Amino acid sequence: MTSPSRSFPPRPVSKISQSDIAAACGVSEMTVSRVLRGQRGVSGDIAARVRNTARSLGYVPNRIAGALAGARVPLVAVIVPGMSNMVFPEVLMGLNAGLEGSDLQAVLGFGKYDTATEAQVLAELLAWRPSAVVLTGLEHDDTTRAMLARADIPVVEIMDSDGTGIDGVVGVSQHGVGVAMARAMIAAGHRNAVLLRSAQQGDRRQDSRFRGFEETLRAAGVPVLGSLSYNGASSVPKGRALAATALSHWPEVDFLYCTNDMIAAGALFALQAAGRKVPEETGLAGFSGLEFLDGITPRIATTDTRRFDIGRSAARMILSRLAGAPRGAREEITPRLDRGQTLRG
Amino acid sequence: MTSPSRSFPPRPVSKISQSDIAAACGVSEMTVSRVLRGQRGVSGDIAARVRNTARSLGYVPNRIAGALAGARVPLVAVIVPGMSNMVFPEVLMGLNAGLEGSDLQAVLGFGKYDTATEAQVLAELLAWRPSAVVLTGLEHDDTTRAMLARADIPVVEIMDSDGTGIDGVVGVSQHGVGVAMARAMIAAGHRNAVLLRSAQQGDRRQDSRFRGFEETLRAAGVPVLGSLSYNGASSVPKGRALAATALSHWPEVDFLYCTNDMIAAGALFALQAAGRKVPEETGLAGFSGLEFLDGITPRIATTDTRRFDIGRSAARMILSRLAGAPRGAREEITPRLDRGQTLRG
DNA sequence: ACATCCCATGTTATCGTTATCACACCGGCA
DNA sequence: TGCCGGTGTGATAACGATAACATGGGATGT
Numbered sequence: 001m002t003s004p005s006r007s008f009p010p011r012p013v014s015k016i017s018q019s020d021i022a023a024a025c026g027v028s029e030m031t032v033s034r035v036l037r038g039q040r041g042v043s044g045d046i047a048a049r050v051r052n053t054a055r056s057l058g059y060v061p062n063r064i065a066g067a068l069a070g071a072r073v074p075l076v077a078v079i080v081p082g083m084s085n086m087v088f089p090e091v092l093m094g095l096n097a098g099l100e101g102s103d104l105q106a107v108l109g110f111g112k113y114d115t116a117t118e119a120q121v122l123a124e125l126l127a128w129r130p131s132a133v134v135l136t137g138l139e140h141d142d143t144t145r146a147m148l149a150r151a152d153i154p155v156v157e158i159m160d161s162d163g164t165g166i167d168g169v170v171g172v173s174q175h176g177v178g179v180a181m182a183r184a185m186i187a188a189g190h191r192n193a194v195l196l197r198s199a200q201q202g203d204r205r206q207d208s209r210f211r212g213f214e215e216t217l218r219a220a221g222v223p224v225l226g227s228l229s230y231n232g233a234s235s236v237p238k239g240r241a242l243a244a245t246a247l248s249h250w251p252e253v254d255f256l257y258c259t260n261d262m263i264a265a266g267a268l269f270a271l272q273a274a275g276r277k278v279p280e281e282t283g284l285a286g287f288s289g290l291e292f293l294d295g296i297t298p299r300i301a302t303t304d305t306r307r308f309d310i311g312r313s314a315a316r317m318i319l320s321r322l323a324g325a326p327r328g329a330r331e332e333i334t335p336r337l338d339r340g341q342t343l344r345g
Numbered sequence: 346m347t348s349p350s351r352s353f354p355p356r357p358v359s360k361i362s363q364s365d366i367a368a369a370c371g372v373s374e375m376t377v378s379r380v381l382r383g384q385r386g387v388s389g390d391i392a393a394r395v396r397n398t399a400r401s402l403g404y405v406p407n408r409i410a411g412a413l414a415g416a417r418v419p420l421v422a423v424i425v426p427g428m429s430n431m432v433f434p435e436v437l438m439g440l441n442a443g444l445e446g447s448d449l450q451a452v453l454g455f456g457k458y459d460t461a462t463e464a465q466v467l468a469e470l471l472a473w474r475p476s477a478v479v480l481t482g483l484e485h486d487d488t489t490r491a492m493l494a495r496a497d498i499p500v501v502e503i504m505d506s507d508g509t510g511i512d513g514v515v516g517v518s519q520h521g522v523g524v525a526m527a528r529a530m531i532a533a534g535h536r537n538a539v540l541l542r543s544a545q546q547g548d549r550r551q552d553s554r555f556r557g558f559e560e561t562l563r564a565a566g567v568p569v570l571g572s573l574s575y576n577g578a579s580s581v582p583k584g585r586a587l588a589a590t591a592l593s594h595w596p597e598v599d600f601l602y603c604t605n606d607m608i609a610a611g612a613l614f615a616l617q618a619a620g621r622k623v624p625e626e627t628g629l630a631g632f633s634g635l636e637f638l639d640g641i642t643p644r645i646a647t648t649d650t651r652r653f654d655i656g657r658s659a660a661r662m663i664l665s666r667l668a669g670a671p672r673g674a675r676e677e678i679t680p681r682l683d684r685g686q687t688l689r690g
Numbered sequence: 691a692c693a694t695c696c697c698a699t700g701t702t703a704t705c706g707t708t709a710t711c712a713c714a715c716c717g718g719c720a
Numbered sequence: 721t722g723c724c725g726g727t728g729t730g731a732t733a734a735c736g737a738t739a740a741c742a743t744g745g746g747a748t749g750t
Contacts, residue, residue, distance in 0.1 A: 063472040065736030089428035127408040410706030
């Protein structure tokens with residue numbers, strides 16, 4: 001909206017339009033439009049002729065004109081925080097898979113873990129009058145909510161299902177993930193847990209996960225020893241360093257609950273380097289179910305949040321909303337707790 | 346183009362348009378349009394009034410109408426094969442970073458490693474009359490080329506720079522990557538190489554990489570012993586299995602050149618499991634520079650193709666083309682060969 | 691044979707914005 | 721005084737497609 005100096009060459013001209021086809025075939029534009037959209041009520045003879053002409057002329061439909069004329073805009077605005085790990089790429093693959101077969105196209109924006117940026121990006125995307133919106137998480141700007149209310153289109157919030165959404169919600173209960181892992185840990189006989197967490201501001205999902213974990217442990221009378229956090233992006237070396245610190249700080253620790261699998265992998269290496277038997281002396285668990293962990297021995301316990309399925313469900317929810325289903329659908333994706341080989345027993 | 350049953354609710358109505366703002370301010374639509382686009386030639390008084398009214402009414406511009414009326418479409422069509430590993434997410438992050446500051450927005454499509462699908466997706470995206478196109482690789486359908494020729498907009502082909510492109514090209518020489526790794530291997534004293542490769546049909550980039558590798562070894566009088574391939578997506582376990590097979594098949598092997606780091610990680614585990622000292626007895630190398638490898642010891646030799654930089658350069662190339670630079674720019678991104686700790690010496 | 695209905699096709703208006711040209715109005719200069 | 725150039729603002733016509741309605745003619749029914 002604020003480009004001071006736009007010195008761009010004129011738009012490419014001399015495009016083929018439906019009227020060119022109409023002229024070439026000796027029919028009206030309307031007939032061409034009908035054929036190209038696969039509407040019935042056009043004689044097979046003319047339809048074939050129109051299709052051939054369109055192909056031979058290299059006609060590319062102009063969605064812009066179509067959309068303005070009142071046709072639905074086959075776009076879904078998708079805002080994810082970023083793509084620095086495999087989480088959102090997988091969600092997007094699922095979304096795409098779920099959209100396959102419909103003519104809907106995802107348009108991507110990055111919210112950068114910041115609700116103000118998200119609002120800005122949303123405004124940008126809404127300018128295209130998409131048919132639906134997919135947002136990440138349940139926390140949003142007031143501006144965002146207001147825009148969505150005015151837009152009055154299906155909205156699906158993904159990833160997190162702890163709380164109430166604007167419209168549809170597809171996600172896992174992060175709180176539940178923490179609770180389940182705490183129970184698994186206790187059942188396996190571990191007692192002294194330390195959390196390795198990201199210092200990322202406002203990572204609500206991490207927060208509720210750890211809250212569920214801590215509450216459950218406290219209720220069972222085995223509160224966590226403490227937690228350490230790191231700044232910036234996750235990486236294996238960071239996990240390693242963090243775990244090493246944890247070991248020296250709380251020698252009695254016998255379980256490391258890591259905020260993701262990357263950190264957990266590093267923690268595993270640190271435990272091995274420190275000569276701690278895993279899981280006999282010290283167990284650990286991560287979060288996410290990133291594929292690359294498949295190859296590490298022992299296999300790290302984790303919670304797979306089925307990101308592909310989340311994306312696909314979101315897509316399906318959008319399709320059914322557009323087909324007339326009521327607002328406010330919720331779908332809980334049941335995370336899969338994988339005990340791996342880093343929990344005792 | 347062929348949705349048999351479209352029963353969608355009518356488009357959301359009651360939107361605020363420029364004419365509402367015009368009416369509220371007592372000026373013409375044209376004046377509103379000028380203000381909102383930041384054109385000069387409107388008195389500051391009116392401009393401020395218009396902007397305030399727009400804000401308070403919750404006006405969201407309609408790019409569709411604007412685009413149809415002749416304004417540039419601030420969209421860049423981007424087609425990547427998929428997102429099953431971190432390669433393309435990183436490219437996209439770079440692209441996004443490079444586009445930041447301009448008003449250009451990337452719209453993503455998946456080509457699925459198939460030129461026919463690519464052509465289809467391209468048609469879909471061109472229907473939105475984007476201002477530029479980014480494609481992956483240099484190999485494309487005739488349909489694709491024809492469409493691009495007609496569209497007459499900047500095109501940038503990324504990743505691969507072995508060959509001639511349609512317009513701009515940003516990438517690394519895969520052939521050069523193979524050559525460099527072969528030289529490094531020879532210099533390190535390895536002699537009996539085996540290739541671990543994906544059976545993915547038509548992966549031109551892998552092919553030229555390995556070709557460069559093989560040619561260089563042959564010229565040096567130490568041809569590769571052989572190669573093994575796997576089907577489907579890469580994973581650490583597959584690398585492990587493949588490497589195990591290689592060890593039993595060619596016991597004299599002393600170097601495994603893997604098509605990517607995931608496979609290389611698996612191969613490393615296989616070597617360790619077989620009791621082979623790395624790199625003394627057997628060295629290995631991967632390809633890509635995926636971040637998660639940072640934590641594995643020994644650090645695996647690899648070639649970092651600087652995917653983020655590729656994306657960013659592509660973005661910059663597009664911006665300069667749109668600003669008037671001539672067609673056919675080329676930018677060679679120099680890959681970074683990381684010897685890690687799995688090459689002797 | 692005549693009214694009726696349906697099917698294939700055409701006509702007209704419209705979507706919201708921007709390009710283009712036209713028009714006042716103002717100050718300066720000869 | 722009259723002409724000129726600039727500067728704000730408005731009127732009008734696209735842009736390319738689709739919705740909604742109109743039309744003509746053949747098949748159908750009685």
